[in-house]
Amino acid sequence: MASNRRSVLARLLGFTLLWLALASPRPAPAQDAASPIPAAEVAARTAEVAALLANVDTLSAPGPEMQAIEQELPELSKRIQDRWERLPRRLASDPSAPALQGLAVVWQTMRTQLNEWSETLEQRGTNLQRELKRLSDLDETWARSFKEIQGAQLPPQLIAEINGMRDAITAARTRVNSRLAEVLVLEYRVSVEKRRADQALALIAQARSELFNRLGVRNALPLWSPELWAKARGQFVTGFRGAGLRWWNAVAGEWEDQAKRVALHIFGFLALLAVLLQARRQVARWNASDRRAGVNWMLARPASAALALAVFASPWIYPTHSFAVFATSRFLSIFPAIRLLLALVPAGLSRSLYAFGAVLALDAVRPLLFPARDLEQLLLLVNLLAGGLLVGWMWWTTRRAAPDGQARLADGGPPDRPLALILAVTFLVAFVAGMAGYLQLTRLLATAAVRSAYAWLAIRVVVWLLLLLVAYVLWARPLGALASVQQNRAYVEKRAGLALTWIGFVTWLFVPLTAATISGDAIAFARTVLNAGFGWGAIQVTLGDVLLFGATAWAAFILSSAVRAMLEGDVFPRVRLAEGVPLALANLAHYAILLVGFVVAVTFLGVDLTKVTILVGAFGVGVGFGLQTVVNNFASGLILLFERPIRVGDVVQVGEIQGEVRHIGIRASTVRTWRGADVFIPNAQLVTEKVTNWTYTDRRLRIDLRITAATTSDPGRVKELVCGIARSHPDVLREPPPAAYSIGFGDSGLTFDLRVWTNRFERSDAIRSELAEAVSTALTEAKIGHTTVGGTTPGG
Missing domain, CATH: 2.30.30.60 (SH3 type barrels.)
Structure with missing residues (x-):
């Protein structure tokens, strides 16, 4: 039995393996990629190949990017070679940290350009190699086709067609190979320049590291050293002559290299001047009390404002600018900016502010003296001492002066006096360090202070320009014609000024960090803090998410307020709606925007809305019992808004x-x-x-006045008299007319009710009092005895 079972199992296993072998798909025989073309298809395939070759020529032809690389690479190579030859001398002159950062920015800009070109060339080479592979396969196909039909009796025209096609393919391959060789040569040249840029950046990074290691080391002569003064006297003439020559060569070279950008810069200045002149004519028609004083001050000096703003934009217009160009930009922009910023100080400090501008201007050109190190050190110390004393004097004077509208015209935002105190202290500390011979530390502190002061000038002017833009938009059409804008214009201008000033202050904080070359570290630290996560379970949020949540919720409130103001001020007054409907629609829009804003803010927290829905449903029952009164009032509020009882x-x-x-x-x-x-x-x-x-259908109100007259009085005469008095009252309606009714009699006399209607609901008590006095007087004059005149409001 056991042997039979083993035999049966063996047979079943064999049948199973055989079935699997038959059922499994067999690999198809490999097709020859270069199969010969049948003779009958040669004519048709010839036309296809001709079109393909034309397409290959089009795709392999050099495009605008390749032409730009071929034209700009020699110029960039020349600039890199020139800077590379000057780099060792520049690094040997013991440059400051900001100077090293400026060098790194220039080299990194060129490195970025080379990277872009390298990627373009790499993609171009890949495309050409792909086209070359297609042509090789096509040539092999036609070669095999020619070999197959050599023994056949074919017309000579067909054989000539095949030979011509092979010649065309060979010519196309030659052209593509030539273009690929050009690309490879360009790619090699770009790689050479990239290696040189990498070497320069490595040298600059090494110099920067060594500089920070030597900040606490005395690396210059102290101020009281006679040797320092002797060397400075010897370097005076040659130093200034060399600085002027270096400045002229750099500016002239920049003019030649970037003539188009210079023309664009000049055109931008003229356009900005024209815009400011037009804005001054437009704003002159507005009410001066509704505009910001700083904006008025800038509009009164359009040439200074346009020149300062145009020069402030130089780093963005000339991204690869040299230090001489940057120094020239600072020099040209300081005095126009000072002229604008006279609004921030009392009139007695205008000369001090101009003197501080001269300090900044001298510091802008001082680094050009870097080969004359001792002369440059003395000028740096003079700058620091003058700057510290001037800023300290202005801070002390404005601190003692009574605050008035002329002493400070910048509304809201961070105060200027603490910033001035910090600058003064930094100037003086840097002077003390430089006086003792710690030149690298002095340069670092001086650059941070000077650039911070310069950035304060620039940011203040830019903030004023943005305030001018806000004011212009709010006063000019179409926004200026909106009632909602007219009602809230002052509030919006004030809030915009406050927001722009604080944004400018936060931007200014990066300037000393950048001057100290630690902005990258500060940004990395800020990112680490913002990305720090916390939470519980599956819900994890970061500080950045929380800030984004708050900003989104705040933006939703601002947007809902703006939409509500526009609906109530400009939309509903122009649309005929039933009373109460505008309020309902405004509240509905308000709640809808807040709800959408809250949902968007929650998504920024990274919370799954499905889970939130489940949690809300789970807690809804418990919360409902605890807050059922609040929920009931909310639902009732919606009923009141839409049903409008x-x-x-x-x-x-x-x-x-x-x-x-x-x-x-x-x-x-x-x-x-x-x-x-x-x-x-x-x-x-x-x-x-x-x-x-009382006013659901209309605002009419009935006033009842009860009158008790003597028993002997004539009822008809009494009713006629009191109705006439009611008709003569200006607040009593003619329709329905006043009416008097006899409602009873007794021992005290005859009782009448005077019923009148009025639409002055707010004066109902006064109307009743006036009618009572007039009726009493009239009855007395008519010698009609009466005991009481009174009433209720409203009646009936």
């Missing part, structure tokens, strides 16, 4: 409370009573309890 401005009575509805909110509504109290009534009470709305 009461509207803002209606006169209502809820229990003993009577007054005018002033506001319908989310949780409660505000009713202003006749005694001047604001009563907050929960919305649920207005929906579920009895509410009397």
Whole structure:
């Protein structure tokens, strides 16, 4: 039995293996990539190959990018060679940290350009190699086809066609090979320049590291050294002559290399001047009390503003500028900026501010003296001492001066006096360090202080320009014609000025960090802090997410307020809607924007909205019991807004409370009573309890005045008399007309009710009092005895 079972199992296993072998797909025989073309298809394939060759020529032809590389690479190579030859001398002159950073920026800019060219050439070479492979396969196919049909009796024209096609393919391959060789040569030249740029950046990084290691080392002669003064005297003439020559060569070279950018820069200055002149004519028609004083001051000096702003833009217009160009830009922009910033100081400090501008201007050109190291050191110390004393004097004077509109015209934002104090202290500390011979530390502190002061000038002017732009947009059409903008213009200008000033201050904080060449480290640290995560379970958020959440929620509030103001000021007054509908739509838009903003803010936190929905559903029951009153009031508020049983401005009575509805909110509504109290009534009470709305259909109110006359009085005469008095009152409506009714008689006399209508609901008590006095006087004059004149409001 066991042997039979083994035999059966062996047979089953054999059949299974055989079935699997038959069922498994067999690999198809490999097709020859270069299969010969049948003779019958030669004519048709010839046309296809001709079109293919034309396409290959088009694709392999050099495009605009290749032409630009061929034209610009020699110029860039020359500039790199020139800077490479000067780099050892520059590094040997013991440059400051900002100077090293400037060198690194220039070399990194050229390195970035070379990287872009290298990527373009690499992609170009890959495409040409692919086209070359296609041509090789095509040539092999036609070669095999020619070999196959050599023994066949074919027309000579067909053989000539095949030979011609092979010749065309060979010529195309030759052209592509030639273009590929050109690309490879360019790629090699670019790689050579990249290696040189990498070497330069490595040398600069090494010099920067050595510089920071030597900050605490005395590397220059102290100020009291006679040798320092003797060397400086010997370097005076040659130093200034060399500085002027270096400046002229750099500026002239920049003019030749970037003539188009220079023309664009000049055109930008003229265009900005024209815009400011036009803005001055336009703004002159506006109310001066509604505009910012700084904007007025700048518009009164359009040439200075345009020149300062145009020069401030130099680093972006000339991205590969030399230090001489940067120094020239600073020199040209300082005095126009000073002229604009006279608005920030009292009139007595204008000369001090101009003197400080001269300090900044001298510091802008001082680094050009770097070969004359001792002369440059003395000028640096003079600059630091003068700058520290001038800024300290201005700080002390403005501190003692009483704050007035002329002493400071910058509304809101960070104060200027603490910044001035920090600058003064930095100037003087740098002077003390330089006086003792710690030149590298002095240069680092001096550069941070000078660039911070220069950046303060630039940022203040730019902020004023942006404020001018905001004011112009808010006053000019189309926004200036909107009622919502006219009502909130002053508030928007004030908030915009505050926001722009703080943005400028935050931007200014990066300047001393950049001057100290630690901005990259500061940015990396800030990123680390913002990316620091915290949370619980699957929910993890970062500080950056929280800040983004807050910014989004704040933006949603701002947007909802703007939309609501525009709806109430410009849309609803032009659209005929039922009373109360505008308020409902405005509140609905407000809540919708806040809801969308909250959802977007939650997504920035990285929270899965599906999980949030589940959690809300889970906690909803428990929260519902705890906050059912709040939820009930919210739902009732929506009912009041859309069903509109009461509207803002209606006169209502809820229990003993009577007054005018002033506001319908989310949780409660505000009713202003006749005694001047604001009563907050929960919305649920207005929906579920009895509410009397005296002005639901119209604002007419009936006033009842009860009169008791003597028993002997003529009822008809009494009614005619009191109705005539009511008709003569200016606040009593003619329709329906006043009416008097006899409602009873007794021992005290005849009782009448005078019923009048008025649409002056707010004067109902006064109207009743005036009618009572007039009726009493008239009855007395008519010798009609009466005992009482009174009434209720409203009646019936």
